[in-house]
Amino acid sequence: MSMSTYTTDKASPFTMAVISSMRKLYPEALADKSFDNTGLLLEAPFDPIRRQMNSVLLTVDLTKAVADEAIERKDCVVVAYHPIIFKGLKSLTLADTQQQSLLRLALEGISVYSPHTAVDAAPGGxxxxxxxxxxxxxxxxEPATRTAHPEKSETNSIEGEKKGDRSGESGTPSSDEDPFVEKTPKQRPTRMSLQRTYSKPxxxxxxxxxxxxxxxxxxxxxxxxxxxxxxxxxxxxxxxxxxxxxxxxxxxxxxxxxxxxxxxxxxxxxxxxxxxxxxxxxxxxxxxxxxxxxxxxxxxxxxxxxxxxxxxxxxxxxxxxxxxxxxxxxxxxxERGFLHSVLKEKLARTLREEWKRVREEGLREGAGLTPEWEDALGDGDVMVEVSEMDRDPYGICILQSSKQVGTPLS
Missing domain, CATH: 3.40.1390.30 (NIF3 (NGG1p interacting factor 3)-like)
Incomplete structure (x- = not known):
């Protein structure tokens, strides 16, 4: 069989190590199966031609932006807290953005695992x-709020950007602008200015x-x-x-x-x-x-x-x-802070031990291994990172001013 057509009927050994690590930490039996859909939702077959890095990307939601991020990073597995598949699918097409992400990830050899309510229920979860x-x-x-990867339409101050004012780029209002700070009522300007921020803690x-x-x-x-x-x-x-x-x-x-x-x-x-x-x-x-x-x-x-x-x-x-x-x-x-504060290090620690065990057991088998599988087992690297693109869909828009003239700020 030529290398250009080489594939297997099972996931990469590193993918299997990630799954077994997650199941040790957060058994799927803890999940609320009355509605939840936890576990391995997308199993990409091992393909040495498109072999991914031994890396895991953590996210709350597997959006198109996060899928792009995983593909660019060449991650092996995306651990998406929220299941990207909740109900049975009757088709997989490119017309649906979630299905599109699944198809693209499978094409790139990236698997998806979702723990969801198993993480909610677990002790220390x-x-x-x-x-x-x-x-x-x-x-x-540190200052906890700044605009996270803003689109051009998501500028911090619409009026300020037009004037070249970059003082608000952090996404954190100054004391003069903060609507939660008491201030003397003042007249509104004639132009509307919005500040839109996303949580970037x-x-x-x-x-x-x-x-x-x-x-x-x-x-x-x-x-x-x-x-x-x-x-x-x-x-x-x-x-x-x-x-x-x-x-x-x-x-x-x-x-x-x-x-x-x-x-x-x-x-x-x-x-x-x-x-x-x-x-x-x-x-x-x-x-x-x-x-x-x-x-x-x-x-x-x-x-x-x-x-x-x-x-x-x-x-x-x-x-x-x-x-x-x-x-x-x-x-x-x-939910998102848990990925940063707990899951990243907890999974990395467990995965290092599990990957070491999988590699040692696999390499001991020796004669039964293909050269490609043996090469995959020879890579001892383990990386776990949190997505930079994942965010809650809601931001906070702070009305700085109004088109109405002469109305005091309340």
Missing amino acids: LGDWLADIVTGTLPEP TYPKHTDRGEPELEPSSSSHHRRVIHPITNVPSFPSAGMGRLVTFSHPQPLTHLIERIARGVGNPKGFPVAIPQSRQVEDMDIRTVAICAGSGASVLKDVAADLLFTGELSHHEALAATERGSCVVTLFHSNT
């Missing part, structure tokens, strides 16, 4: 990371142990799983959602600050409180936590604060009517 943020204090981050650094560098918890508390999972004996404390109960009530303002710093969010995010109450006056004893869309997990949970990625209007209204507060961050902003 996404739920516990968010609980760590609420209960502890993270190191002071600085996450906690890792120690030699590979864990985020968290300061000791400043608030003693009890933590429990809201919906325990009992069918995986090796993970006895697994389950969906976390309920934190502080030994002493915590000011809501302190928890909001911890959350903002911990996830590296932009200047503002939604907070809902009961009518006739003030954020500054509220104390919180219990916090119910769920990454992403928390409605089903947090339903009927009695807590002073619901902390999640998103709730619908009516769900948030029902919570505040019961006397609870709500903090939402946009769906994936409760």
Whole structure:
């Protein structure tokens, strides 16, 4: 068989090592199979002609931009937290952008693995990371918001760019522009100026142990799983959602600050409180936590604060009517920081051990190996990186001014 037509009926040995590493860390049995579609969603066959780097790209969403990034980087596997395939496909065509990405990745020999709710449920997973943020204090981050790979239409200041003003390129409003800072009312200019930013956080650094560098918890508390999972004996404390109960009530303002710093969010995010109450006056004893869309997990949970990625209007209204507060961050902003702060180093450490084992076992077989397979096993490199193109679809538009003349800023 000529090398130009050489392919196999199985994935590369490095791909299999990545999959087994993810399954060790986050068994698929932990996932909520009532709706989720976790596991190996795209298995690209091993092709030595298009052999990829021994590298993994982590992302929350496998968008077209992330697929382009993986192809350019020559990654072997994309670990996409959200499954790119949720329901059965009746066709694969180039007309659909998600299917287009899958076809292009397969052509390039790149596989796709999605862990999703298995990561949410696992001890030390996404739920516990968010609980760590609420209960502890993270190191002071660098300026956390800047425009992430802006398109020409996503400039920080429409009016400023026309005038050549580059002072706002960081995407962080100055104190004079910040709508969350009290200021003396002033007349609006006659031109509209928008600032549009995406979350581009600085996450906690890792120690030699590979864990985020968290300061000791400043608030003693009890933590429990809201919906325990009992069918995986090796993970006895697994389950969906976390309920934190502080030994002493915590000011809501302190928890909001911890959350903002911990996830590296932009200047503002939604907070809902009961009518006739003030954020500054509220104390919180219990916090119910769920990454992403928390409605089903947090339903009927009695807590002073619901902390999640998103709730619908009516769900948030029902919570505040019961006397609870709500903090939402946009769906994936409760998830993306985990890739940087925890998963990158955790997977790299596990994958190095697993790849060493796979290589040693494979090379011991000797005679049964093709030269191409043996060559693949001879590469001891392991790289795990987080996508630079992945971001929540929502940014924050800050209205700096209005076309209306003579109206004071509120």
